[in-house]
Amino acid sequence: MKIYRIHALICAGAQCLAAGGNGFEDALKNELKKHNIEEEVRVVETGCMGACQLGPLLVVYPEGIMYTNVEAKDAKEIVEEHFLKGRPVKRLMWKKEGKEEFPGLKDIPFFAKQTKVVLRNCGLINPEDINEYIARDGYKALAKAIVEMEPKDVIDVVKESGLRGRGGAGFPTGLKWGFAANQDSEEKYMICNADEGDPGAYMDRSVLEGDPHSVIEGMMIAGYAIGANRGYIYVRAEYPLAVRRLETAIKQAKQTGLLGKNILGTNFSFDIELRMGAGAFVCGEETALISSIEGKRGEPRKKPPFPAISGLFGKPTIINNVETLANLPVIVDKGAKFFKQFGTEKSPGTKVFALAGKVNISGLVEVPMGTSLRKIVFDIGGGIPEGHTFKGALTGGPSGGVIPMEFIDTPMDYESLPALGTIMGSGGLIIMDETSCMVDVAKFFLKFTVDESCGKCVPCREGTRQMLKILERITSGRGREEDIYRLEKIGELIKLTALCGLGQTAPNPVLSTIRYFKEEYLAHIVDKKCPAKVCEFSALKGGRNKYEAKVTH
Amino acid sequence: MEKSRYPQVEMEIRKWGSKPSSLIQVLHGAQERIGYLSQNVLEYVAKRLNVSLSKVYGVVTFYNFFKTQKDADHIIMTCMGTACYVKNGEEVITAIEKHLGIKMGEKTSDGKFSLQIVRCLGACGLAPVISIDGDDVYGRLTPEKAVEAIKRYQ
Numbered sequence: 097m098k099i100y101r102i103h104a105l106i107c108a109g110a111q112c113l114a115a116g117g118n119g120f121e122d123a124l125k126n127e128l129k130k131h132n133i134e135e136e137v138r139v140v141e142t143g144c145m146g147a148c149q150l151g152p153l154l155v156v157y158p159e160g161i162m163y164t165n166v167e168a169k170d171a172k173e174i175v176e177e178h179f180l181k182g183r184p185v186k187r188l189m190w191k192k193e194g195k196e197e198f199p200g201l202k203d204i205p206f207f208a209k210q211t212k213v214v215l216r217n218c219g220l221i222n223p224e225d226i227n228e229y230i231a232r233d234g235y236k237a238l239a240k241a242i243v244e245m246e247p248k249d250v251i252d253v254v255k256e257s258g259l260r261g262r263g264g265a266g267f268p269t270g271l272k273w274g275f276a277a278n279q280d281s282e283e284k285y286m287i288c289n290a291d292e293g294d295p296g297a298y299m300d301r302s303v304l305e306g307d308p309h310s311v312i313e314g315m316m317i318a319g320y321a322i323g324a325n326r327g328y329i330y331v332r333a334e335y336p337l338a339v340r341r342l343e344t345a346i347k348q349a350k351q352t353g354l355l356g357k358n359i360l361g362t363n364f365s366f367d368i369e370l371r372m373g374a375g376a377f378v379c380g381e382e383t384a385l386i387s388s389i390e391g392k393r394g395e396p397r398k399k400p401p402f403p404a405i406s407g408l409f410g411k412p413t414i415i416n417n418v419e420t421l422a423n424l425p426v427i428v429d430k431g432a433k434f435f436k437q438f439g440t441e442k443s444p445g446t447k448v449f450a451l452a453g454k455v456n457i458s459g460l461v462e463v464p465m466g467t468s469l470r471k472i473v474f475d476i477g478g479g480i481p482e483g484h485t486f487k488g489a490l491t492g493g494p495s496g497g498v499i500p501m502e503f504i505d506t507p508m509d510y511e512s513l514p515a516l517g518t519i520m521g522s523g524g525l526i527i528m529d530e531t532s533c534m535v536d537v538a539k540f541f542l543k544f545t546v547d548e549s550c551g552k553c554v555p556c557r558e559g560t561r562q563m564l565k566i567l568e569r570i571t572s573g574r575g576r577e578e579d580i581y582r583l584e585k586i587g588e589l590i591k592l593t594a595l596c597g598l599g600q601t602a603p604n605p606v607l608s609t610i611r612y613f614k615e616e617y618l619a620h621i622v623d624k625k626c627p628a629k630v631c632e633f634s635a636l637k638g639g640r641n642k643y644e645a646k647v648t649h
Numbered sequence: 650m651e652k653s654r655y656p657q658v659e660m661e662i663r664k665w666g667s668k669p670s671s672l673i674q675v676l677h678g679a680q681e682r683i684g685y686l687s688q689n690v691l692e693y694v695a696k697r698l699n700v701s702l703s704k705v706y707g708v709v710t711f712y713n714f715f716k717t718q719k720d721a722d723h724i725i726m727t728c729m730g731t732a733c734y735v736k737n738g739e740e741v742i743t744a745i746e747k748h749l750g751i752k753m754g755e756k757t758s759d760g761k762f763s764l765q766i767v768r769c770l771g772a773c774g775l776a777p778v779i780s781i782d783g784d785d786v787y788g789r790l791t792p793e794k795a796v797e798a799i800k801r802y803q
Contacts, residue, residue, distance in 0.1 A: 110771065110772060110786070111772045111774050111775050111788070113786075114772055114775060114778075114786035114787070114788055115775060115788060115789075147774075148772070148773075148774025148775065149774040149775070151774070151775075292771070293768065293769070294769070295729070295730030295731045295732075295734075295768045295769035296730045296731030296732045296769060296773055297769070297771075297773075298769075298771035298772070298773055301771045333677070333714050334767065334769075334770065334771070335771060336783065336784070371673075371674065372673075372674065372677055373712075373714075374673055374676075374677065374712030374713070374714035374715060375712050375713030375714035376711065376712050376713065377768065388673065389670070390669075390670050391669050391670040391671060391672035391673050391674075391700075391708070392672075392704075392708065393707050393708055393711040394711065394712070395711075409670075450773055452731075452732035452735075452773035452774060452776060453731070453732050453735040453736065453773075453776075454735060454736070458732070458773065458774045458776075459774050490731060493731065524731065526731045526732055526735055526773075527735075528735055532735055540731070540734050541731075544768065548768075550711075
């Protein structure tokens with residue numbers, strides 16, 4: 097094997113590429129060639145490193161120095177000063193509050209305070225080379241499962257680990273598998289839900305792009321456990337890079353003999369196909385996703401029967417989210433006990449959050465379950481940009497709610513968040529400061545659900561529309577005093593009667609903002625003022641207009 | 650005879666199999682090759698996959714991704730995900746609308762640009778973000794920077 101003096105890891109996550117990563121890599125390679133040190137420096141394109149806001153990113157080993165916002169014109173200086181003379185380029189290094197440079201990755205709080213289980217390989221290996229995944233113990237868990245363990249043992253270890261579905265609902269994964277495993281059927285299916293539709297979340301995207309084999313291995317372990325030989329990955333068409341890397345990964349796994357017939361000489365055979373979504377948020381709901389794979393409109397179905405009993409093409413089907421699957425190789429390889437050392441008793445393991453909005457360092461953050469919101473926002477995310485104050489954090493996207501300042505020390509886990517009237521969701525975490533208007537935020541999410549409602553059931557199709565009309569009335573200065581009561585009443589009704597998860601959770605952002613920011617609603621309705629100065633009341637005219645008359649009472 | 654009319658669509662049907670469950674993947678492939686899904690193409694796909702034309706039409710109109718008309722030369726997707734919304738994405742959109750003289754969802758009269766909203770490009774760290782022609786993503790935008798990006802395509 098060839099030994100290199102320096103490893104230069106360039107982030108090739110979608111965001112760093114968008115910020116100009118390609119140009120830097122070409123420039124760096126040119127410089128290496130010019131100085132004739134191509135044989136000494138290995139350039140590796142990795143998946144997402146996490147600090148997306150500061151991209152394009154470059155990490156240089158053995159020192160572990162991180163350069164941020166690198167541009168093509170910086171390549172010359174990095175090669176001549178750092179690679180040739182051993183003098184790191186201070187002006188490009190990650191700095192503490194813009195002043196002092198951090199000596200290495202492990203000294204930067206953004207990285208030092210994270211715990212990486214799911215993102216164990218993201219930003220470290222080349223996602224387009226299966227050998228790099230294997231070198232990091234990749235496919236070891238699969239070998240252990242199919243050679244040494246019975247399917248039942250695999251289900252038991254996952255049950256014991258306490259792993260809960262990371263798609264949002266937090267249903268125990270092992271328990272779900274058990275339902276499908278008990279079904280007597282010739283055909284069963286394993287589906288990976290990679291239809292990450294929550295606006296403001298990109299955890300799954302980064303795993304798919306940065307470590308696609310961990311998802312494939314997870315699917316195979318799950319397939320073995322429930323007795324499925326065929327898997328589908330349902331991925332958003334909006335993620336072309338993820339699709340390309342998955343295609344490459346599947347191809348390489350097939351060539352290596354890790355996918356196909358009689359894997360590793362056992363009786364276990366497994367095949368994976370990609371299915372592209374076509375832009376419908378509701379397809380993240382599992383029964384709608386199944387309809388979409390069957391080639392139909394992505395409308396949800398009534399449950400029960402649950403997919404584990406009757407799913408894709410009427411056969412027992414298990415659907416797991418990307419992050420859930422990426423956890424599996426670790427659990428099977430290192431055991432339930434290893435996994436349970438992270439997180440809380442009822443929510444073991446870690447959670448990846450996509451931290452964004454009004455925060456100093458937005459990016460991907462993986463922490464043990466139960467970590468406080470304060471730690472994520474202030475210790476890891478570096479707090480709120482100067483001159484502004486924290487107002488609230490949105491979790492769970494259009495299905496979730498807001499966590500106000502008074503609850504900033506709440507542990508982020510599957511029990512504490514519902515108690516606050518929000519949900520964990522898939523991991524979107526949007527931070528807001530005092531310039532965000534909570535009524536407008538509620539309206540923003542309602543607009544989203546009105547657009548994305550599939551229209552199959554009345555409560556969701558009509559109810560969300562009525563709620564939106566009331567919110568539009570309030571934010572244009574035509575709100576009435578009974579509007580808050582009315583929003584709550586319609587909201588509760590939709591929660592109880594909608595057909596699927598999309599509808600049942602659609603009122604959450606409204607109910608949650610009313611719960612914590614009622615005075616802001618009242619300011620709009622009574623004083624005709626928007627405290628955050630977001631809503632414009634210019635259209636305000638006396639009397640009822642045509643538009644108002646349409647709202648049902 | 651029939652087959653030779655749409656050789657490109659036929660290739661997609663061969664790839665995915667001539668069965669109803671291939672519908673969405675075939676439509677994806679056909680749109681990528683031809684650019685949009687005309688009524689003739691939909692009729693052809695319906696016949697070949699043994700699905701009724703009304704069902705095919707139902708699928709095409711259900712999903713945002715499918716287009717039944719020719720699109721503009723450059724498609725501008727402005728992100729309105731939560732992060733872009735919180736970071737004043739609205740101002741960027743207003744500036745683009747003003748620059749092109751069209752509203753969201755419209756096409757310029759010369760057929761050069763169309764303006765669409767996308768729910769999330771998954772580049773929240775760079776918010777606010779737009780993408781042009783799918784692959785070119787522009788982040789950390791201000792209204793001025795967004796207009797500047799679009800000018801490169803004019």
